[in-house]
Amino acid sequence: MxxxxxxxxxxxxxxxxxxxxxxxxxxxxxxxxxLNLGVDGVMLMGAFSAFYTVLKTGNLxxxxxxxxVVGAIFGLLIAFINVTLxxxxxxxxxxVYIFGLGLSSLLxxxxxxxxxxxxxxxxxxxxxxxxxxxxGKIFFQQNILVYGAFALVPVSWxxxxxxxLGLSIRAVGQHPEAADSLGVNIVRIRxxxxxxxxxxxGIAGASLSIALLNVFQxxxxxxMGFIAVALVYFGAWRPKTVLIGALLxxxxxxxxxxxQVKGINVPSDFTLMLPYIVTIVVLAAMAKxxxxxPTALNKxxxxxx
Amino acid sequence: xxxxKNIIILIMIxxxxxxxxxxxxxxxxxxxxxxxxxxxxxxxxxSMYEALVTIQEEVGKENFEFVYSENMFVVxxxxxxxRDYASEGYDLVIAHGSQYGSSLMEIAxxxxxxxxxxxxxxNTFSDQGITNIFAYEARSEEGGYVCGVLAAxxxxxxxxGVIGPIETGDAKLYVDGFKAGVLATKPDxxxxxxxxxxxxxxxxxxEAAQTHINVGADVLTGTxxxxxxxxxxxxxxxxxxxxxxANQTSLAPEVVVANQVYxxxxxxxxxxxxxxxxxxxxTTYALTLANGGLKIVVNQEVLVEKTIQDIIEGxxxxxx
Numbered sequence: 042m043x044x045x046x047x048x049x050x051x052x053x054x055x056x057x058x059x060x061x062x063x064x065x066x067x068x069x070x071x072x073x074x075x076l077n078l079g080v081d082g083v084m085l086m087g088a089f090s091a092f093y094t095v096l097k098t099g100n101l102x103x104x105x106x107x108x109x110v111v112g113a114i115f116g117l118l119i120a121f122i123n124v125t126l127x128x129x130x131x132x133x134x135x136x137v138y139i140f141g142l143g144l145s146s147l148l149x150x151x152x153x154x155x156x157x158x159x160x161x162x163x164x165x166x167x168x169x170x171x172x173x174x175x176x177g178k179i180f181f182q183q184n185i186l187v188y189g190a191f192a193l194v195p196v197s198w199x200x201x202x203x204x205x206l207g208l209s210i211r212a213v214g215q216h217p218e219a220a221d222s223l224g225v226n227i228v229r230i231r232x233x234x235x236x237x238x239x240x241x242x243g244i245a246g247a248s249l250s251i252a253l254l255n256v257f258q259x260x261x262x263x264x265m266g267f268i269a270v271a272l273v274y275f276g277a278w279r280p281k282t283v284l285i286g287a288l289l290x291x292x293x294x295x296x297x298x299x300x301q302v303k304g305i306n307v308p309s310d311f312t313l314m315l316p317y318i319v320t321i322v323v324l325a326a327m328a329k330x331x332x333x334x335p336t337a338l339n340k341x342x343x344x345x346x
Numbered sequence: 347x348x349x350x351k352n353i354i355i356l357i358m359i360x361x362x363x364x365x366x367x368x369x370x371x372x373x374x375x376x377x378x379x380x381x382x383x384x385x386x387x388x389x390x391x392x393s394m395y396e397a398l399v400t401i402q403e404e405v406g407k408e409n410f411e412f413v414y415s416e417n418m419f420v421v422x423x424x425x426x427x428x429r430d431y432a433s434e435g436y437d438l439v440i441a442h443g444s445q446y447g448s449s450l451m452e453i454a455x456x457x458x459x460x461x462x463x464x465x466x467x468x469n470t471f472s473d474q475g476i477t478n479i480f481a482y483e484a485r486s487e488e489g490g491y492v493c494g495v496l497a498a499x500x501x502x503x504x505x506x507g508v509i510g511p512i513e514t515g516d517a518k519l520y521v522d523g524f525k526a527g528v529l530a531t532k533p534d535x536x537x538x539x540x541x542x543x544x545x546x547x548x549x550x551x552x553e554a555a556q557t558h559i560n561v562g563a564d565v566l567t568g569t570x571x572x573x574x575x576x577x578x579x580x581x582x583x584x585x586x587x588x589x590x591x592a593n594q595t596s597l598a599p600e601v602v603v604a605n606q607v608y609x610x611x612x613x614x615x616x617x618x619x620x621x622x623x624x625x626x627x628x629t630t631y632a633l634t635l636a637n638g639g640l641k642i643v644v645n646q647e648v649l650v651e652k653t654i655q656d657i658i659e660g661x662x663x664x665x666x
Contacts, residue, residue: 044560045560048556048557048560049557049611052556052558055553056549056550059549060361083353084589096590106382127467137488146384146417150384150385150386154386155386155388156386156388156574156597157596157597158574158577158578158581158597158598170542181510185491204508207367248455249549251548253552254352254549254575254578255578256548256574256575256578258384258387258548258571258574259383259384259386259387259417260417260546261548263544263546263547263548263549265549278395294550295553295557298540298550298553298554299557301538301540301554302507302538302539302554302557302558302559302561303538304538304539309513309540309541309543310543313541315544327385
């Protein structure tokens with residue numbers, strides 16, 4: 042029984058990792074008023090660049106760094122399109138997604154060719170903590186990018202809620218006119234949050250290609266980026282609730298795999314639906330306490346309007 | 347003005363004539379193929395791509411041309427591509443995916459001089475009066491059975507895991523055949539099957555492999571391009587792997603035992619011959635062990651060579 046629970050929760054934590062990075066990155070961007078639907082494309086580019094770097098150099102940290110840089114470049118592009126050019130944010134995001142999907146696939150085909158694996162970040166036992174029975178095995182024997190994803194939650198909560206920067210970000214998303222009149226540079230804040238979101242999406246992709254799966258293939262993420270965006274809404278734009286959403290979705294996913302493997306007589310089509318159904322049900326149950334989206338979400342800022 | 351206009355018309359006519367000249371001289375057999383995933387997916391699409399390359403190398407580029415559109419997982423896009431290719435005058439348009447059938451049924455009647463084919467399926471729509479669609483399938487349960495027999499003999503725990511995509515088509519055939527092979531060899535063996543619901547969810551395939559191994563499986567198999575995730579886990583945890591659709595040995599040479607490889611040339615060659623003779627559709631083809639369309643490629647490395655090498659290098663101490 043214990044081994045079963047350990048296995049399922051470990052799976053859930055691994056499955057949740059890329060969602061956490063991408064979702065929190067998107068949360069920060071949306072809190073400042075910018076909607077980015079291109080998360081999946083940036084994840085793919087981050088995954089490919091990290092994978093290619095590790096394939097050619099064997100250096101995992103360099104791979105991670107390259108994913109960060111690539112994520113930042115894409116973040117810059119998205120910010121330019123949405124904030125400076127004031128494009129329709131939902132549409133531009135889809136464009137970035139298609140661009141990222143196509144570019145990563147093209148680069149993969151021309152620079153790598155066949156599918157192959159790399160040696161990614163190994164599991165890292167946290168000293169002493171990993172010896173705790175049950176909890177130690179589950180939580181403290183994961184790889185470093187998994188730790189990073191979970192550490193990101195309290196860090197982002199702190200920055201968003203307890204620092205002047207966080208206040209500026211949230212103000213820009215709720216009342217950009219008021220923030221502007223108080224001297225907050227709307228453009229600079231939005232560029233910052235979107236680039237940060239790009240970096241986190243890049244790391245999310247890297248977590249797949251050089252830590253969790255250790256492989257790259259065309260369309261590796263298979264739509265994960267869109268689920269990450271959905272989790273932002275589930276999480277009501279708060280990192281802690283985003284964490285709950287990511288864990289809920291991933292845990293039910295891990296459970297449904299286990300149900301199928303054990304041969305429990307439920308049609309596989311039904312078990313495959315479970316993560317989505319459960320998430321929707323919980324979302325509906327939480328609806329009474331709904332926080333409204335940032336008022337300025339998806340609205341480019343024009344001074345004087 | 348009139349001179350300028352005449353010169354332009356003359357240039358356009360000469361371009362037209364020249365291009366016709368180029369077109370007319372090429373008596374190459376032209377094929378277009380639409381695929382749901384990439385040509386390097388180590389699975390379904392790659393097997394078709396490699397078959398076309400093989401045929402081209404045999405008869406020469408001047409006699410056989412082919413173009414491809416990959417990653418056409420959106421059926422509407424694929425249908426548009428099929429129409430485009432047909433209107434560009436390709437001799438044979440291959441819709442390589444069981445999801446493309448209804449699109450072909452609509453498009454084929456509009457292009458009676460083009461031959462269409464799709465798989466995996468047995469339906470040539472001849473009962474609806476359509477005469478220019480071929481169908482092909484892979485009897486992958488045959489190779490699945492062979493792999494199942496091998497798996498049962500190699501498994502020490504008696505528990506074997508199968509990671510399937512969607513319970514349909516040649517995936518279902520393979521899994522059913524594999525299970526039958528295992529149970530025929532080892533009646534008390536346990537075959538656990540899970541379906542990930544997608545052909546491309548690598549992360550889910552990876553976690554499924556972990557779960558299978560956690561419940562005691564020491565041999566795994568699976569199908570579709572998502573299995574790269576599972577193979578990675580198998581390699582990491584030292585669990586044996588059986589592949590299908592393509593030769594997956596290069597992904598994990600230490601643990602891949604054998605692969606069922608699809609050789610679509612066995613289907614394409616007779617089809618092309620029929621088209622050249624004027625029959626545009628109506629026949630169903632299958633890959634089988636008997637006709638060489640299915641081959642079992644064993645990874646000698648894992649089973650034999652490595653052990654031999656380890657003994658030679660003194661890494662194995664044989665206790666007598």
